[in-house]
Amino acid sequence: MEITKILVANRGEIAVRIMTACQEMGIATVAVYSDADAKSPHVEMANESYCLGDPAPSASYLNIDKIIGIAKESGADAIHPGYGFLSENAKFAKACAEAGIKFIGPTADVIHGMGDKIEAKRAMRNAGVPVIPGYTGEEKNETLEEACERIGFPVLIKASAGGGGKGMKVVRSRGELAEAVNSARREAKSSFGSDELLLEKYLAKPRHIEFQILADEHGKTLHLFERECSIQRRHQKVIEETPSVALDSDLRARMGQAAILAAKTVGYSNAGTVEFMLDAERNFYFLEMNTRLQVEHAITEMTTGIDIVKWQIRIASGEHLTLEQDKLIQRGHAIECRIYAEDPGKGFMPSTGTLKTVELPTGVNIRHDTGISSGYKISPYYDPMLAKLIVYGEDRKDAARKMEWALSNYIALGVTTNIPFLRAIVHHPAFASADIDTHFIETYFGNWASAETLPPEVLIAAAIDDMKHSGNAELPDDGQAQQESQSPWTQVGRWRIDS
DSSP states (O other): OOOOEEEEOOOHHHHHHHHHHHHHTTOEEEEEEEGGGTTOHHHHHSSEEEEEESSSGGGTTTOHHHHHHHHHHHTOSEEEOOSSTTTTOHHHHHHHHHTTOEESSSOHHHHHHHHSHHHHHHHHHHHTOOBOSEEOSOOOHHHHHHHHHHHOSSEEEEETTOOTTTTOEEEOSGGGHHHHHHHHHHHHHHHHSOOOEEEEEOOSSOEEEEEEEEEOTTSOEEEEEEEEEEEEETTEEEEEEESOTTOOHHHHHHHHHHHHHHHHHTTOOEEEEEEEEEOTTSOEEEEEEEOSOOTTHHHHHHHHOOOHHHHHHHHHTTOOOOOOGGGOOOOSEEEEEEEESEEGGGTTEEOOEEOOEEEOOOOTTEEEEEOOOTTOEEOSSSOOEEEEEEEEESSHHHHHHHHHHHHHTOEEESSOOSHHHHHHHHHSHHHHTTOOOTTHHHHHSTTOOOOOOOOHHHHHHHHHHHHHHHOOOOOOSSHHHHHHHTSGGGOOSSOOTTO
16 A cells, blocks of 8 residues: 555654654654643654644543544545554554554554563464573462472562563562562553562573564565663663673674574564563573564654655555565664753653753764654653654764763753763763673662763853843943843853853
8 A cells, every 4th residue: 555644643852853754755644632732842843743632641642543543534545653651552453454544553453462571472472482490380479389399599570461570579588579569460450450460580690682574465574783771770771772782693693593583473564672681691582572663763763764664654554564684783872862851860750841951962874753843741641751852973982982971961941850870871881891781870870960060151051042042131321231132151152151
């Protein structure tokens, strides 16, 4: 089918990213937005826009009936869900199919199957994909205790239906089990509507390695290499990079083939990610499959030159994958930092308010995926991620230095952000030597509090910019006032103290 108009069922930077790809392909776009997002960049960028009303996610970006209704009203051929919200919702994918609208992603059955971690692990184990030792059976406390003893402490309790670290607890001894199970069940039920749990062996110094998959609707599947996603806070990724220094060519090939096998096993189509854990002995295990576009897809695009979003749309249109696995190569090294409106010194508490000044670093091979600008209002309704900063270098050392420079020149004033925290991570000797695992932040930054202050010239520039946009105060009508009005101290052009 030919896709001529796409409704983007999302907001922020990912909506802008998808619309950019659509524009380059000559495809019209439809934006949806809540009352809180009425002036957001993705709304201004789209060819058409429709209001969802109430900012609460359940009434707006998670409201399947509203979004399907708007797609029909606008005449959209397809819906791209981005990530988050309805992107891994099997009911939404099914509703799109029933309405005759192409869902840009895998089928509802695949989403449902991979969304259930217990069923996903069973399917992978049966297919011969390595799986972390664990337990997915009866959930009586006595049975769980026996399973923990059999697996060996420490053990990780996980919610079967969810992700993002919710419902996840580490149990280091038998005495901690009952309380951890009860807490995990409550959190899982609240977050995902299901209190079903599973157990996994807790790995020492694990690295989180994922493989990007592309699969067309004609049976062809390939991978676009790996991404290292080990630097996480609260089990959520903060910094990603590719390639991973933990993999040599042999291990990369074996993990890539396992990722392809996992995708083929479930009849996967479109873009997706097969995630693995790599232990200290370089054994790898299937973790889960994300049935959507990933936040960190940009670093793969930087090192392969392949536009993943465009391929999502082509695959949804029924096109054949023309890429060949043996001809795909990676060049250089790419790193991504997620820019959040949050305070790392206060347990990563989200911050809200208005971004008074936003100035982005520019340079060769620096990419910004963003949906923010000066004057952008950050509401409490949605995920606090504001943007993604991506850099490309000839090698890891070059990319890391470029990232540190870019973060030093990234200005976002008006709310607390994690930019100083990201700078501290990238500057850390353990990061420089790639001595990283999923415990990196808690190991080195467990009690982190920013001691940084912005350089004086940044504060002065921000103050001048604020004066510029707040209007000029009336000056008394006398000679001194006229003289002062000509002073560079009262001008707000490109002049700066350090010029």
